[in-house]
Amino acid sequence: VQLQASGGGLVQAGGSLRLSCAASGRTFSSYAIGWFRQHPGKERELVAAISGSGVSTYYADSQKARFTISRDNAKNTVYLQMNNLKPEDTAVYCCAAGWSPRSSAVFSTTSRYHYWGQGTQVTVSS
Secondary structure: OOEEEEOOEEEEOOOOEEEEEEEOOOOHHHEEEEEEEEOOOOOOEEEEEEOOOOOOEEEOHHHOOOEEEEEEOOOOEEEEEEOOOOHHHOEEEEEEEEEOOOOOOOOOOHHHOOEEOEOEEEEEEO
């Protein structure tokens, strides 16, 4: 599966952005998808994840109240709605896919993701 993230940009603090992760392939629903971000000089961190069917989700604690992950398997796309953005949300965001035989499985560890897309820059100004 190939992934392409888009939707990043420059936004003021308190604003919103919706990122999209478009995937190729016919078996998109067999993959859990995770959104990751990486701050300059820091390790990549998982922001949110969703199971292949979309019934299960995972959020990092700091994003639970502000970010929402969703997917449309008919469009082979996963979304990350980000609200009330803060300057510390500034990072490169990318999506990744991990195959699972269980459509309800969601992965919270980076090692479960084997397919990575290019990132999209999100910059939040204060």
